[in-house]
Structures are given as C-alpha cells and as structure tokens.
Amino acid sequence: MATLIDWLKNINHRFWWIIGGLTVLFIASLIFVTHNAMFYQQPIAQIVKITDETQTEVADEHQNQDIVYTQHIVAKLKNGVQKGKALTLTNEYSESRAYHPKLTVGQDVFVSVDSNDSGQLKGDITDVKRDQALLIVSWIFIMVLLAVGKKQGLYAMISLAVNAVIITLAIDMYIATSNISLLLIMSGAVILITVLSLVFISGFQAQTYAAAVSTLLGTFVLLFITMFVLWLTDEQGIRFEEMAFLSRPPQAIFMAGVLIGALGAVMDIGVSMSTSLFSLYEQNNAISNKDLKASGIEIGKDIMGAMTNILFFAYVSGTIPSLLLYLMNDATVGFTFSMNLSLELTRALAGGIGIVLTIPIGLYTTIYFIHRKRVKA
Missing domain, CATH: 1.20.1640 (Multidrug efflux transporter AcrB transmembrane fold)
Incomplete structure (x- = not known):
C-alpha cells in the first residue's frame, strides 16, 4: 500500500491536471448535448411513452422473410413555439433494422409536426438524435489516443481534425466551382x-x-x-x-x-x-x-x-x-x-x-x- 502511495506521489502533477481538465470537459459537453435542443431549428421530441407495438410478418417475391414492427409513441416537444406539448408518432422498423431503428423511452428524435382536426399534435419521425452517442465515442477515441500517444497523440488528433477540414473545404470548393x-x-x-x-x-x-x-x-x-x-x-x-x-x-x-x-x-x-x-x-x-x-x-x-x-x-x-x-x-x-x-x-x-x-x-x-x-x- 505504501509503495502505491509513493508511486502516486511521484507522478507529475501536470498529468493529473490534464486528466481533471479532460474529465470536466467531458461532463460539460455531455450536459450540453443533452440540453442543446434550443440550438436546433428542426423540431426535437423526447419519447415519453410507447403505447402499443404490433408486428407483421412479410415476404417479398424472392421469399425473403422479415418482421415489421409498428410502434405507437407519445412524445414531448423540446424546442420551438410548441415546446412542452405532446404529440403522437408512429415508427415502423423491421427485424433486420435495415432502415428505421427500434425506439425506446427517453430517446430524442427529429420530427415534423402537424395537427389534426381536433387540434391534437401528430408528426412523423425524420431521424434519431445521435449526438450523445457520437460524443461518447469521440471522447473514448480522444482518451485512448492521449493515453497511448501522449503528446504525439495530441498532435495526431489535431492533425486529423485539420485534415478533415481541408477535405471538407476541397469538396465545397468543387461544388461551388464546377469548372475545376x-x-x-x-x-x-x-x-x-x-x-x-x-x-x-x-x-x-x-x-x-x-x-x-x-x-x-x-x-x-x-x-x-x-x-x-x-x-x-x-x-x-x-x-x-x-x-x-x-x-x-x-x-x-x-x-x-x-x-x-x-x-x-x-x-x-x-x-x-x-x-x-x-x-x-x-x-x-x-x-x-x-x-x-x-x-x-x-x-x-x-x-x-x-x-x-x-x-x-x-x-x-x-x-x-x-x-x-x-x-x-x-x-x-x-x-x-x-x-x-x-x-x-x-x-x-x-x-x-x-x-x-x-x-x-x-x-x-x-x-x-x-x-x-x-x-x-
């Protein structure tokens, strides 16, 4: 036990400052993406209840079989002028999950909002909000890169970001100037x-x-x-x-x-x-x-x-x-x-x-x- 304490004391304090800083950044960024619906123009709704789920067996002309599930969902809008209001949604996904995913309570989804004759809100799901999962995966990548590569890992991470920006700008330039x-x-x-x-x-x-x-x-x-x-x-x-x-x-x-x-x-x-x-x-x-x-x-x-x-x-x-x-x-x-x-x-x-x-x-x-x-x- 004493040996472990001595080893911890001998570690460079700057290392702990870096670990602490990255941990704070991770928590802050996770809180931000959890509550960033106000920065999106497209309506975002959080699933609060799945009222019913039915399934239907289907087969195409080549006898490829699959099961299609239909979810009836109640969600609450998180942004826009109708923030806080409930709306009904329908989600269809197949057993193969080839197109639509299975949704669960608590997930955020992008929606298009409409209303029926009685004034109740209904809508269609356009996409799933995945920034939380992307953030967690990105932080895991950053932590592993820094733990293994240390300063060179940091340089490699910055270089990767710069390269992505360069390729994006190159593609944008090609789209804007079709003569090149x-x-x-x-x-x-x-x-x-x-x-x-x-x-x-x-x-x-x-x-x-x-x-x-x-x-x-x-x-x-x-x-x-x-x-x-x-x-x-x-x-x-x-x-x-x-x-x-x-x-x-x-x-x-x-x-x-x-x-x-x-x-x-x-x-x-x-x-x-x-x-x-x-x-x-x-x-x-x-x-x-x-x-x-x-x-x-x-x-x-x-x-x-x-x-x-x-x-x-x-x-x-x-x-x-x-x-x-x-x-x-x-x-x-x-x-x-x-x-x-x-x-x-x-x-x-x-x-x-x-x-x-x-x-x-x-x-x-x-x-x-x-x-x-x-x-x-």
Whole structure:
C-alpha cells in the first residue's frame, strides 16, 4: 500500500491536471448535448411513452422473410413555439433494422409536426438524435489516443481534425466551382495534408522531409499509373453505374477517391521507412549505405503485406451490404461482383501499387537525406 502511495506521489502533477481538465470537459459537453435542443431549428421530441407495438410478418417475391414492427409513441416537444406539448408518432422498423431503428423511452428524435382536426399534435419521425452517442465515442477515441500517444497523440488528433477540414473545404470548393476538376483540387489537398500532418507531428527535421517527399512521390506515381492503365484498357471492366446519380464526370471523382484513399497507407509506409532508417543512423553514424538498403528492404517486406491487406479489407468491407442486397434479390454472382467490386478492387489494387512503389522510393529518398546529414556533420 505504501509503495502505491509513493508511486502516486511521484507522478507529475501536470498529468493529473490534464486528466481533471479532460474529465470536466467531458461532463460539460455531455450536459450540453443533452440540453442543446434550443440550438436546433428542426423540431426535437423526447419519447415519453410507447403505447402499443404490433408486428407483421412479410415476404417479398424472392421469399425473403422479415418482421415489421409498428410502434405507437407519445412524445414531448423540446424546442420551438410548441415546446412542452405532446404529440403522437408512429415508427415502423423491421427485424433486420435495415432502415428505421427500434425506439425506446427517453430517446430524442427529429420530427415534423402537424395537427389534426381536433387540434391534437401528430408528426412523423425524420431521424434519431445521435449526438450523445457520437460524443461518447469521440471522447473514448480522444482518451485512448492521449493515453497511448501522449503528446504525439495530441498532435495526431489535431492533425486529423485539420485534415478533415481541408477535405471538407476541397469538396465545397468543387461544388461551388464546377469548372475545376475534383482531381486537381484533391491533388492540392493531398500536398497540403501531407506537409501539414508530417511537419506538425514530427517537426522540421530531415526524416520529416524524407517522409513527405516519399509520400508525395509514391501517391502521385500510383495515380499516374492507374490513369495510364485505365486509358490503355479504355476503362473496360470498370462499372461507374454506382455513381450514375452524380451530375459530374465519374472518372475524375473516382480518381480523386483513389488519391485520397491511398494517401494514408502510402504515408504510413513513407513514415515507417524514414523513421526506421534514421533510427539506425542515429544509433550508428558509421553505418554504410549498403547496410541501410538491406535494412530498408527487410523493413519494407515486413510492412508491405500487412498494409496491402489492410487496404484491401477496408475497401471491400464497405460493399458487403450491397452484395447481400443483390444476391438476396436473385442477381447472379458475376453481375453482383462486377457491379459492386469493380471500383473497390481497382482502388485496392491502385493503393497496393502505391504501397509497393513507396518502399524503394522511401528507401532511396531517406538514404539521400541521411547522406546530406552525414556531409553536414
């Protein structure tokens, strides 16, 4: 017991100040999102009672069976001129929960309000208010990131927020100015994201420059290779039908997705190569370029397979619902896979090319910067 007390006393007081501050922020933000209905223009109602729930078995022409539940709900408005008044709602959800969720007492929902001939309020549910759940998940992510990464975790969190803002602004710019290609806008965003992320996390040092150069070279080389292959094959086998609802050229949008999707994996390879080789140099300044190359190749072999698999599963996993939807409605396997996997597999293959190419690019780029550091030393 005494040992535990001594250990707690020796912990930096700043650590406890940070933990205390984050705890206060968490509680304050949770209270805010629980009582922030006044800041929404759309009516919000809290479910106070579920009066009845019926169920009906249904089946479609392909004999896919499901159960549809109908909930009759009494809710109380939390904002607007009719705040505090009760209204009746109806919610339908299926056993599969494919569209509407099952609602419970105490949940907040977005509604559209109407009144009947007797003056009683009724309405329709448009969406579920999920900011509490999103806040809790976000705080868990922040706490884990700070606990594991500490100061670097904080930098990574800020960098992630900045990158999200950059991508959002890039998309808004494309929507506002339709005469500029999305691929061109995203190319600028990729350069900005790479430089800001690496400099912010690692600072202005030689290994940061090596990682940034190798990341940008690997990303744009894979982009040009993908564009060349699609041009050479006249885009045969690529199904752009899933983007048919867009009023913009799907090819440019697809290539912009390839660029952004591969950036994370390529950046990870570039950073891993740069950090590992510079660590070897710092431990032994007399290490030869031959040994650095041999070590870099081994490092690349170790991370190449894992990163390629991660990229493949990340892309393909998003198509599972669409695959099930097609197959359950008697679509053929060939048609289902060609419609849903052609774009995702192309993105995964393009990212894999970028990962493989970034290994030698990162290797020789890092050795170049190490050589410069040797000369200055």
